[in-house]
Amino acid sequence: MIAQVEDSPDVIRAQGLEVGYRGRPIWREATFGIRRGEFVAVIGPNGAGKTTMFRMLLGLQRAWAGRVEVFGEVPRRGNPRIGYVPQRHSIDQETHVECESLVRLGISGTRWGPGFAARSEREAASAALSAVGASDLAHKAIGTLSGGELQRVFLAEALVGEPEMLLLDEPLSNLDLRRSRDLVDLVARLVHARNVTTLLVAHDINPLIHCLDRVIYIANGRVATGTPSEVLTSESLSALYGLPIEVLHDSRGNVVIVGGEGDRGAESG
Ligand SMILES: Nc1ncnc2c1ncn2[C@@H]1O[C@H](COP(=O)(O)OP(=O)(O)OP(=O)(O)O)[C@@H](O)[C@H]1O
Ligand SMILES: [Mg+2]
Numbered sequence: 001m002i003a004q005v006e007d008s009p010d011v012i013r014a015q016g017l018e019v020g021y022r023g024r025p026i027w028r029e030a031t032f033g034i035r036r037g038e039f040v041a042v043i044g045p046n047g048a049g050k051t052t053m054f055r056m057l058l059g060l061q062r063a064w065a066g067r068v069e070v071f072g073e074v075p076r077r078g079n080p081r082i083g084y085v086p087q088r089h090s091i092d093q094e095t096h097v098e099c100e101s102l103v104r105l106g107i108s109g110t111r112w113g114p115g116f117a118a119r120s121e122r123e124a125a126s127a128a129l130s131a132v133g134a135s136d137l138a139h140k141a142i143g144t145l146s147g148g149e150l151q152r153v154f155l156a157e158a159l160v161g162e163p164e165m166l167l168l169d170e171p172l173s174n175l176d177l178r179r180s181r182d183l184v185d186l187v188a189r190l191v192h193a194r195n196v197t198t199l200l201v202a203h204d205i206n207p208l209i210h211c212l213d214r215v216i217y218i219a220n221g222r223v224a225t226g227t228p229s230e231v232l233t234s235e236s237l238s239a240l241y242g243l244p245i246e247v248l249h250d251s252r253g254n255v256v257i258v259g260g261e262g263d264r265g266a267e268s269g
Helices: 050-057 099-105 118-131 147-159 177-194 234-241
Strands: 010-021 024-035 039-043 065-070 082-085 165-169 197-201 214-219 222-226 245-249 255-259
Touching: 010 050, 024 050, 024 065, 024 197, 024 214, 039 050, 039 177, 050 065, 050 165, 050 197, 050 214, 082 147, 099 118, 099 147, 118 147, 147 165, 147 177, 165 177, 177 197, 214 234, 222 234, 234 245, 234 255
Parallel strands: 024 222, 039 197, 039 214, 082 165, 165 197
Antiparallel strands: 010 024, 010 065, 214 222, 245 255
């Protein structure tokens, strides 16, 4: 029998991956695959290494051990196939840059390349703003936006280069429950309409759980992956933390994780 050439549909493949800073390990033995078009939540407590995971996929952070491939290649900086929204805390109120100009920044260095005319740039930016339901914000200064509006505009900036993968680092922080659900529904629609593989870091899994294909749970130096029903169980999380953890479901169907880092109430991270 002829050996089959391996034809994995995975767009991210990690094998025995380990990372750390200045001699201090952050997490190790991460082995997982993410398929094209999957919507993945990355959860775990503060400092667990979620942002570090994104930095590895973006080619900004070297592995200590193991290997990782994105689209079948070693990650490289500035890959136009990836749209990235970094974790942010605040925008200076005095920032007078218009939303459309911010979104246009997402074009430079993308597949459109230099020489993409200013008019086409404006058209691409306004199409991206429209895709996130933010056309009316095009000429507002970013310093004047609410948290939810700002997240939509950042999402438009990440989408404008028509990426095949989106990495969104805590896009729901500072959003109320309703705004969180609206943003998650918007991202889920984009994931499915464009078949964009999307990884989203969140501290609360509940606004996301209904539309997730997979969860990456990072805690205690370990990385667990699987479907939400595989990962979010008392057995799986207790094994991961090395401590008793209970995954409960409240009367509204919310996942409540108790133990590990202390009682986190309705938060998963
Ligand atoms: N450049 C760096 N040099 C040294 N240590 C770093 C560096 N960047 C991150 N760390 C440390 O690595 C650990 C993981 O950081 P990371 O930002 O990946 O965590 P996180 O899971 O994203 O946390 P949060 O939920 O707070 O955003 C933290 O302890 C952090 O202090
Ligand atoms: Mg982070």
